[in-house]
Amino acid sequence: MGSSAAVQHVKVAIIGSGFGGLGAAVRLRQEGETDFVVLERGDSVGGTWRDNSYPGCACDVPSHLYSFSFAPNPDWPRTFSGQPEIRAYLERVADRFELRGHLRFRHMVTGARWDEETARWEIETEQGRYSAQVLVAATGPLSDPSIPDAPGIADFPGEIFHSAQWKHDHDLAGKRVAVIGTGASAIQIVPSIQPEVGRLTLFQRTPPWVMNRMDRDITAAERFLYRHVPATQKALRGALWLVREYQVGAFVKRPALLRAAEALALANLKRGVKDPALRAKLTPDYRFGCKRVLLSNAYYPALAQPNVDVVAAGLKEIKGSTLVASDGTEHEADVIVFSTGFHVTDLPVADHIVGAGGRTLAEEWEDGMAGLRGTTVRGFPNLLLIIGPNTGLGNSSMVLMIESQLNYLADYLRKLDASGAVALDVTASAQLRWNDEVQRRMARTVWSTGGCRSWYLDAKGNNTTLWPGTTAHFRRETRSVDLHEYDLIQAPVAQPVNA
Numbered sequence: 001m002g003s004s005a006a007v008q009h010v011k012v013a014i015i016g017s018g019f020g021g022l023g024a025a026v027r028l029r030q031e032g033e034t035d036f037v038v039l040e041r042g043d044s045v046g047g048t049w050r051d052n053s054y055p056g057c058a059c060d061v062p063s064h065l066y067s068f069s070f071a072p073n074p075d076w077p078r079t080f081s082g083q084p085e086i087r088a089y090l091e092r093v094a095d096r097f098e099l100r101g102h103l104r105f106r107h108m109v110t111g112a113r114w115d116e117e118t119a120r121w122e123i124e125t126e127q128g129r130y131s132a133q134v135l136v137a138a139t140g141p142l143s144d145p146s147i148p149d150a151p152g153i154a155d156f157p158g159e160i161f162h163s164a165q166w167k168h169d170h171d172l173a174g175k176r177v178a179v180i181g182t183g184a185s186a187i188q189i190v191p192s193i194q195p196e197v198g199r200l201t202l203f204q205r206t207p208p209w210v211m212n213r214m215d216r217d218i219t220a221a222e223r224f225l226y227r228h229v230p231a232t233q234k235a236l237r238g239a240l241w242l243v244r245e246y247q248v249g250a251f252v253k254r255p256a257l258l259r260a261a262e263a264l265a266l267a268n269l270k271r272g273v274k275d276p277a278l279r280a281k282l283t284p285d286y287r288f289g290c291k292r293v294l295l296s297n298a299y300y301p302a303l304a305q306p307n308v309d310v311v312a313a314g315l316k317e318i319k320g321s322t323l324v325a326s327d328g329t330e331h332e333a334d335v336i337v338f339s340t341g342f343h344v345t346d347l348p349v350a351d352h353i354v355g356a357g358g359r360t361l362a363e364e365w366e367d368g369m370a371g372l373r374g375t376t377v378r379g380f381p382n383l384l385l386i387i388g389p390n391t392g393l394g395n396s397s398m399v400l401m402i403e404s405q406l407n408y409l410a411d412y413l414r415k416l417d418a419s420g421a422v423a424l425d426v427t428a429s430a431q432l433r434w435n436d437e438v439q440r441r442m443a444r445t446v447w448s449t450g451g452c453r454s455w456y457l458d459a460k461g462n463n464t465t466l467w468p469g470t471t472a473h474f475r476r477e478t479r480s481v482d483l484h485e486y487d488l489i490q491a492p493v494a495q496p497v498n499a
């Protein structure tokens, strides 16, 4: 990898500065570790909340739960706060926990290779080389936009952009805008732009289940209370968490119970859309929860407006400014907004991480993502993934999962140091046992039995993204590192530890 003089060595290198990477950095500092860097390809922190600035972008888990437990924010302005507030919150976290000195912006990691001779990760970035004993990849499950390769896309004469790369300098007023996709971003975008665009055509392959969102301003009195009596905010967070923990049983064990929620969602649809033909198009034919349940009060009313067409088909091809749907209908557009999600089960970073024996993570995961406790992967010593395989949630805050993984990270570093080894590598049997158990539990879930095809599933139809259990269960499973699940790698003979 070139001259070692140019290489900066650190104990821990973290890739990414979203909730995951920042959380890891805070945790390291709390553990007294200061020998680390955060390598971030963007030019500021925030990850998801830096990149997604589309109109209407907000969290869909209440803000008091969708934030760090160690950094409560009494000043959330709304129950479901918007992107600018969440981004500003993460900026404040970086300041408050004194992370600035560790952040390296415009440092896209283009390669990370485990060097068996030195027992270090050799890391290449756009701006120089690093080596690290431990590599934490917090590159985000939803951070690399996926745009379908529709035939004719290159010749579309108008503007094209992905929801995560919104072009704010492009005025949509009066334009014919096609929105492709009906996921979590689309249902926030559609009602936000519908009043200003000339015509909005929504391409819907599958209608989502949409529930009412209890979104409101948080009053000054409430904020005063949270600030001056922190226990009240803690109690609210606890209540929000508990409600979601109780819902998990229906998703993972008894999907039939979700029929009750279907009735509520259908009532929401009936309230928002009076036209029975449109309602029929918008009625899902699979079990509630099989795909991510979406929350919006404004989506259905927006679709009922006269300047909106719902095309109940996917985008097949583009001929000039005409979009051809898979049902053969043709629609004119000046702008195409792809709200088509992210590379979730084929994470681009997996191509760039090379483990022992020269195998990339992508090669290792050819048959599907797998790891131990969602965090470590056999053959990739001292690599910890934040939001790794089977750590996603359908109904609660990802920050809870991230914080569980931070506990695991902290214990990993402690046990690694205490063991006298230079690295830990998951045993094949421990990883197999863990994944067999996760997949056994997955079989009964609504995500497997609900009759839909979702982005939770990989190309082979396996759910390698979601956690089939409560967040409390995951917290227990990641409380500490069991060294019996790891092979201990001793310092290489040619390179003593104190060299």
Ligand SMILES: Cc1cc2nc3c(=O)[nH]c(=O)nc-3n(C[C@H](O)[C@H](O)[C@H](O)COP(=O)(O)OP(=O)(O)OC[C@H]3O[C@@H](n4cnc5c(N)ncnc54)[C@H](O)[C@@H]3O)c2cc1C
Pocket (backbone or CB within 6 Å): 015, 016, 017, 018, 019, 020, 021, 022, 039, 040, 041, 042, 045, 046, 047, 048, 049, 052, 057, 058, 059, 060, 061, 066, 107, 108, 109, 110, 138, 139, 140, 141, 142, 143, 185, 349, 386, 387, 396, 397, 398, 399
């Ligand atoms: C629009 C939207 C709304 C969401 N709302 C919610 C919600 O309400 N509740 C919830 O629980 N979850 C929500 N999520 C999921 C959300 O992604 C997670 O909650 C969380 O933000 C993930 O944090 P992260 O740090 O793991 O990833 P990210 O926030 O994606 O951060 C990853 C970081 O890694 C950087 N990076 C990636 N690759 C490289 C590389 N090779 N080199 C250097 N840097 C790199 C990226 O630039 C980015 O800054 C939402 C996601 C989206 C897209």
